[in-house]
Amino acid sequence: MEKIEVPIQGARVKIPEDNKLKYIWIAELEDEKCIPQFGEHGTETLFGSIQPLIDEGKVKAFHFVSTTPMSQHKVTVELDDETRPIIFRRHRQKMGDGARIMHAPGHEVQYCIGFQKTCGGQNSKSIMFIDEDGNVTLKNGD
Amino acid sequence: MAATAAVEEATDAGPAWNEITTARFNTADEHAPTTTNPIPIPTAGSNYSYWKTWRLKFTGSYTQITNVKIYTDGGGYGTGITTQVGDEVLTAGQYDQASGTSGTSGDYITNHTGITAATDIFTYTSGSEKTVDTSTISGDPGYSNLIIVQMGVTTTASQGTLSAETFTWIYDEI
Numbered sequence: 001m002e003k004i005e006v007p008i009q010g011a012r013v014k015i016p017e018d019n020k021l022k023y024i025w026i027a028e029l030e031d032e033k034c035i036p037q038f039g040e041h042g043t044e045t046l047f048g049s050i051q052p053l054i055d056e057g058k059v060k061a062f063h064f065v066s067t068t069p070m071s072q073h074k075v076t077v078e079l080d081d082e083t084r085p086i087i088f089r090r091h092r093q094k095m096g097d098g099a100r101i102m103h104a105p106g107h108e109v110q111y112c113i114g115f116q117k118t119c120g121g122q123n124s125k126s127i128m129f130i131d132e133d134g135n136v137t138l139k140n141g142d
Numbered sequence: 143m144a145a146t147a148a149v150e151e152a153t154d155a156g157p158a159w160n161e162i163t164t165a166r167f168n169t170a171d172e173h174a175p176t177t178t179n180p181i182p183i184p185t186a187g188s189n190y191s192y193w194k195t196w197r198l199k200f201t202g203s204y205t206q207i208t209n210v211k212i213y214t215d216g217g218g219y220g221t222g223i224t225t226q227v228g229d230e231v232l233t234a235g236q237y238d239q240a241s242g243t244s245g246t247s248g249d250y251i252t253n254h255t256g257i258t259a260a261t262d263i264f265t266y267t268s269g270s271e272k273t274v275d276t277s278t279i280s281g282d283p284g285y286s287n288l289i290i291v292q293m294g295v296t297t298t299a300s301q302g303t304l305s306a307e308t309f310t311w312i313y314d315e316i
Contacts, residue, residue: 016143018143019143020143020144021143021144044143044203046203046204046205047205047316048205048206048316049205087316088208088314088315088316089144089314089315089316090312090313090314090315091147091311091312091313091314091315092310092311092312093147093310093311093312093313094308094309094310094311095149095162095163095164095165095308095309095310095311096163096164096308098163099163100146100147100148101146102144112314
């Protein structure tokens with residue numbers, strides 16, 4: 001994949017040449033700073049490493065941003081004191097040759113972003129499922 | 143960057159874990175069988191394959207894996223053929239080597255330690271999957287629970303190699 005650099009939400013992002021992800025996440029913090037999945041040198045930040053910031057309520061939004069060079073597609077979830085972010089990739093991998101590789105035949109990936117909220121003692125989740133073509137489906141729960 | 147998942151099958155007493163991309167049900171304890179040791183059509187009752195023990199192995203850069211499941215297209219292998227998955231999912235420590243009479247029949251799946259009943263795997267379809275692991279998997283490598291799968295052949299089956307069916311695994315990655 002062609003190496004690209006794009007400024008997103010003030011963050012400098014460099015997509016590694018061997019990247020296979022069609023969307024990457026960017027955490028937008030309360031102090032207007034951002035933490036992208038891939039930093040300006042292409043180094044990856046694992047989602048788990050920013051969990052403390054989430055727990056402290058310092059993340060005000062999450063974005064999924066397309067890694068396709070010409071795409072401006074971005075999906076955003078804004079957070080408040082009562083919501084917690086949900087971000088994951090859902091893989092559907094058939095048993096078969098080559099299906100280990102993301103986006104290869106037999107391996108579909110959905111990029112999932114949303115939030116969890118406890119309302120009236122009830123746990124609720126709203127999640128957007130983004131398919132490989134950028135189509136978005138909003139689901140109540142999982 | 144992202145986890146890579148490989149399907150592994152266990153054989154032997156150890157066990158020995160080997161990555162597989164396809165599976166063939168036969169009457170021997172082997173992960174990459176040829177067409178030797180097929181499942182004979184019985185004159186009465188059922189013959190079974192040796193049970194197969196599968197798991198997912200996760201490698202690479204990731205935080206955690208959750209919600210490991212498996213499903214089929216709901217089809218099946220046709221008249222006289224059943225394919226069952228053990229109702230219980232097992233930990234690695236519960237591995238039980240496949241047994242039976244090679245070339246004739248494997249022992250029925252409920253002879254596996256920890257398996258008390260089994261369900262037709264083709265009843266598990268997209269949206270109604272078989273849950274494999276509800277825990278949080280981490281580490282490089284990380285492993286899912288085990289599932290036990292077995293094919294049965296009755297008197298109404300037709301002789302010959304069956305058309306392939308596809309099993310699909312699901313997992314959520316952060």
